[in-house]
Amino acid sequence: MRTVIYPGSFDPLTNGHLDLIQRAAHLFDRVIVAVADNDAKSPLFTFEERLDLVSQSIRGMKNVEAERLPGLLVDYVVRRGGQAVLRGLRAVSDFEFEFQLALMNRKLDERVETIFMMPRETYVFLSSRVVKEISRLGGDVSAFVPSHVGRALAGKRLVG
Numbered sequence: 001m002r003t004v005i006y007p008g009s010f011d012p013l014t015n016g017h018l019d020l021i022q023r024a025a026h027l028f029d030r031v032i033v034a035v036a037d038n039d040a041k042s043p044l045f046t047f048e049e050r051l052d053l054v055s056q057s058i059r060g061m062k063n064v065e066a067e068r069l070p071g072l073l074v075d076y077v078v079r080r081g082g083q084a085v086l087r088g089l090r091a092v093s094d095f096e097f098e099f100q101l102a103l104m105n106r107k108l109d110e111r112v113e114t115i116f117m118m119p120r121e122t123y124v125f126l127s128s129r130v131v132k133e134i135s136r137l138g139g140d141v142s143a144f145v146p147s148h149v150g151r152a153l154a155g156k157r158l159v160g
Contacts, residue, residue, distance in 0.1 A: 004115065005077050006086040007034040007069050011043040012149045013054050014131055016123035020088050021057075023117065025064050032080055033058060034069035044132055044156055057146050074109040084113040090124050 004024055010017060010033070024031045033054050037047040045053065047068070054066040069076055077085060085105060087098050095116075102114035118124070126144055135141050135153040142150050 001029040001081070003030040003032065003080065003082040004028045004084045004086045005032050005034050005073070005080065005082045007036060007073055007076075009036050009038055009041055009043060009128070010050050010054050011041070011045055011128050012050065012131065012145060012153060013057050014123070014126050014128055014145050014149075015143075016088065016090070016119040016126040018057055018146065019119050019123055020086065020117050021064060022061070024086050025061055028084075029063060031061075031064045031086075032082065033064065033066040034073075034076060035066060036069045045152070049152065053146075053149050053152060056148050072108070074105050074112045077112045078109060082112070084115045086115050086117060089116050089118050090127070 004027075006021060006024060008017065021031060021033060035047065035051045035054055043050065051066055051068065058064045058066060067080075073085065085102075087102070089095055089098060098114075098116065102116075105112050105114060119126070131141050131144050132153070134144070135150075135157055138157070141153060145153070
């Protein structure tokens with residue numbers, strides 16, 4: 001079974017993330033969306049909220065699941081029987097950082113490959129950070145995130 005791990009904080013999951021997940025689901029037998037529990041990034045959503053938002057977004061995709069990403073990514077990939085890590089590239093500026101991560105992961109475990117995918121042109125400008133800022137300022141994010149994520153963002157705006 002060909003398994004790819006798509007790691008990230010997904011704070012929040014955007015339509016760009018979802019685009020990569022859907023396309024990976026056609027290329028791999030199993031896609032695991034590994035939600036990182038990294039409080040150092042000061043996420044807007046708690047880990048549990050992010051995992052729930054991702055889980056709702058992938059509901060109905062037979063070969064896609066969401067899990068917590070504990071510890072080192074390469075160790076997780078090996079434990080879950082993965083062959084590759086999926087990373088998205090939106091712009092040339094993403095490449096340098098992602099390239100360094102891929103090389104480090106390869107150094108840590110040469111069995112773990114990294115696959116880069118570009119989102120559809122519609123989503124190439126999209127990032128979780130930008131979506132959060134638009135929502136914080138009262139803008140409409142409905143074109144950028146699944147509807148349940150938009151509602152969750154609006155709820156955070158009302159609370160904050």
